[in-house]
Amino acid sequence: MPKSIIRTYSRYNRDASALLGALIREARHERKLTAQELADRAGISRGLLQRIEKGNLKCEIGAVFEVATIVGVKLFDADESTLTKYLRQTKEKLALLPKSVRNKSKAVRDDF
Amino acid sequence: MPKSIIRTYSRYNRDASALLGALIREARHERKLTAQELADRAGISRGLLQRIEKGNLKCEIGAVFEVATIVGVKLFDADESTLTKYLRQTKEKLALLPKSVRNKSKAVRDDF
DNA sequence: GATTTATGCCCTATATATAAACCAAAAGGA
DNA sequence: TCCTTTTGGTTTATATATAGGGCATAAATC
Numbered sequence: 001m002p003k004s005i006i007r008t009y010s011r012y013n014r015d016a017s018a019l020l021g022a023l024i025r026e027a028r029h030e031r032k033l034t035a036q037e038l039a040d041r042a043g044i045s046r047g048l049l050q051r052i053e054k055g056n057l058k059c060e061i062g063a064v065f066e067v068a069t070i071v072g073v074k075l076f077d078a079d080e081s082t083l084t085k086y087l088r089q090t091k092e093k094l095a096l097l098p099k100s101v102r103n104k105s106k107a108v109r110d111d112f
Numbered sequence: 113m114p115k116s117i118i119r120t121y122s123r124y125n126r127d128a129s130a131l132l133g134a135l136i137r138e139a140r141h142e143r144k145l146t147a148q149e150l151a152d153r154a155g156i157s158r159g160l161l162q163r164i165e166k167g168n169l170k171c172e173i174g175a176v177f178e179v180a181t182i183v184g185v186k187l188f189d190a191d192e193s194t195l196t197k198y199l200r201q202t203k204e205k206l207a208l209l210p211k212s213v214r215n216k217s218k219a220v221r222d223d224f
Numbered sequence: 225g226a227t228t229t230a231t232g233c234c235c236t237a238t239a240t241a242t243a244a245a246c247c248a249a250a251a252g253g254a
Numbered sequence: 255t256c257c258t259t260t261t262g263g264t265t266t267a268t269a270t271a272t273a274g275g276g277c278a279t280a281a282a283t284c
Contacts, residue, residue, distance in 0.1 A: 007155055013177040016187055034260060043119055045243045050262070058241070060271085061176050062169025065125040075128055075187070146230060157273045162232070170271065172241085229282065235275085242269080251260070 009057050018055035020068065025053040027071035042066045121169050130167035132180065137165040139183035154178045 009017075028038050039049040044063050052059050052067055068075060121129075140150050151161040156175050164171050164179055180187060 007174065009174050009178060010181060013174065013181055016177060017173065048242065057174025057177065058172050060170050060241080061129065061173040062119065062121050062125065064173050065128060065169065066121060069122060069125055160272065172271080227284075231280070234277080239272080246265080249262080254257075
């Protein structure tokens with residue numbers, strides 16, 4: 001990130017991230033997990049989990065997703081099966097999977 | 113990140129991120145925005161937007177949230193007002209706001 | 225067809241997020 | 255009360271995500 005970019009976030013997203021962190025923290029307590037235990041399960045450091053639970057927007061999304069999934073905080077929707085439902089419904093799925101494969105089989109392109 | 117941690121992600125979250133990226137890309141097309149235009153609006157580089165649309169889990173969550181909000185892809189829920197609803201309902205909000213203020217007024221602690 | 229525009233994907237420099245190790249304070253349990 | 259555990263907050267070293275640029279291809283547009 002050259003030239004010291006000061007990134008600003010909208011109030012909405014700051015609230016959203018703070019809420020997500022609070023939900024994660026609450027869910028962790030409900031499951032009687034210490035911060036260290038949850039961090040270990042997610043494969044991250046305890047310090048990173050602390051920042052996630054505080055709603056820090058600079059955390060990598062993969063770490064946040066992993067933690068949220070472990071403690072049962074759902075993304076996109078409160079409904080558990082919504083993601084899978086989306087994955088089935090969206091016609092983008094057809095364009096989705098090849099896209100994630102393209103990098104692996106770089107030059108071939110014989111997949112159609 | 114010392115010691116070259118190889119972070120693994122669950123299949124669920126890889127799918128979730130890929131779906132989120134696809135939804136963002138689809139929404140961007142619906143709004144007739146070029147990648148450069150959306151990146152400019154979000155204050156990020158075009159390359160980062162590309163990675164977001166590919167569902168790269170190493171992107172910072174703040175950038176993903178900003179982009180998603182701009183093109184109208186909702187987080188947590190399809191309903192627009194769900195976040196604000198949550199923010200009102202959750203009793204965690206009381207513990208939430210002071211937490212985000214604590215860093216600003218570092219040593220004072222006269223807020224109670 | 226030609227020409228512009230958008231996209232995909234390199235590359236490099238650098239700002240910074242992360243892990244790990246601390247310490248002190250808070251919380252919980254005896 | 256004391257003792258243990260958990261948490262919040264540092265600090266430091268290092269891995270790496272990012273911005274920015276270039277370039278080739280694809281896709282519009284004419």
